Amino acid sequence: MMHLLKLLNANHISYRSLNLGIGLKVLEELIDLLPLLLVVWLLSSQHTMDSQTFLVIVVAMLFALILKWVCAQAGGYLNFTESYKATNTLRSILLDHLRRLPLNLLLGKRAGQWQRLFTTQFKQFEEVFSHLLADVIAHILCLIVLVIIVAYLAPILAISVLAPLPIAIALYYWLSRYFTPSIKEDSHEQAQTSSQLFEYIHGLTTLKHFAVTDLLLSPLVNRLQALRQSGLKIEKTGGITSQLPGLIAQAGIVSFLLASALITASGELDLTIWLMCALLSLYMMQIQHTLSMLIPELAVLTTASKALFDLQQLPTQALEGQHIEHFDIQVQQLSFCYAQNPPTLHNISLNIPKGSFFAIVGASGSGKSTLLSLLAGFQPSSSGQVCIDNTNIDDIGSRHLYQNLLHVDQHIQLFSGSIRENLLIADPNASDSILMSTLSKVGLHTFIDSLPDGLNHPIGENGLFLSGGEKQRLGLARALLRNANILLLDEPTSALDQTTEQHVLENIHRSYEGKTIVMIAHRLNTIRYADQIVLMDKGQIIAVGTHTELLKTSPDYQKLVNHSDKATTL
């Protein structure tokens, strides 16, 4: 509950209307007590029952029924609409928060965990307000009203009926020590299962090609088994946590009878009062039973609030920050480790002047992509810093940063929609003629011309209907349209044939004349004319120079060139 309130307060979500909804729900439950209270009143006043009294009762009951219906409708409406509104507001805030997360935190969770967070756990957050919270509060208040009436009629009987309640509450808290971890375990299992299911479905094509479809199936079946176990555990611990305290609380009726026997023995018990207290106590038992079911359910649903709260506590990159005007990059004694792994980058220092073309080369696994992702500000460094225009990259607001810096890698992310829609991400105002001339720079114009719907052609989820090369060229066309001040390219032409690659890269260099380009390349012929080539090995820079300089001074570079030339000839 603490996290739920913190979440609402931190996001300035008003719960005034929710309170009104809860108030109406309480009124609805209190009206349910009316027949009982009426009987108690009749008994206590020893009113003579005639047809006129019955008529008054009928009218009162009818009025109560109408009031109950109004409260149920208005309360339900307020609770539903307000909880949906609060959930929507929170979802938008957290989605906005998501885009500010550094990439390492974003990728730190698997797809299924994000999916569960934004669907199931949001639904649970919503249900707390739309159903459960109002029910719990209404039942607790009804219980308090009944206790007050019994205490007024016969204080000792009120104490006796409530006597087992502290034991029931203490037991509930003790059992929660087992129940709460099982809720978390089940939630974790559910998220892991969704992630594994995603991976299984996405990987099925590859597995079919290798005729090993059972490879991911058995871990998935094991995961489902674990999910079943955690489901059973939550049922078991949840069942005990709700039933045992509920049962103990209901022993209140036994202590009530015991106290009645003791009082009767001293001859002080009025039968009418006893009858009224017994009626009210029976109703109290029923309420306690309902509460014993609702409270553990509330505990399950409120764990979602903790997950949402934890998401909001993750550190974000500021959207707005310092403005930069010059687009030179300074890397100062930069080191980086992935989680608990040994360092991937060690003590890297590099100056990339504005308007220069730098290439990064090196053996596979030497840390080139990691370095580029740090230059793009996708993850914070472990030590040292990346600066642009002498401003730490973390201090440049991400909006301003990504208006000026573009990172393109070989895995182009496309969205289901048309070619035009995918291109307009880079420049929403680009006209069709600009789009077509950009597409011609990546050699896609003839392909688009051949399509019956041209730029409106749908490309499927993540470019499913396009070839690998077409996807890459569409991604590069977006880069050309964007014309950012700093362009970071991580093997952006790996799926292109050499002629297309040369054509595309020439156009990129022409369009990005005077802009800063840093490019990772395996085919060295694409970077021979770079202003500086940075050679990396095992997370360190081992040589920097032009192609001609490195050929003379770096045996490692010579080796790399020989390998690359052989590969190109082949």
Ligand SMILES: Nc1ncnc2c1ncn2[C@@H]1O[C@H](COP(=O)(O)OP(=O)(O)OP(=O)(O)O)[C@@H](O)[C@H]1O
């Ligand atoms: N997300 C990650 N978590 C943990 N380790 C990673 C992660 N990404 C990369 N690594 C490790 O960091 C090291 C450097 O990887 P990186 O991708 O930067 O190398 P690279 O030089 O770009 O390789 P390639 O030329 O094959 O793309 C590798 O040993 C890799 O296994």
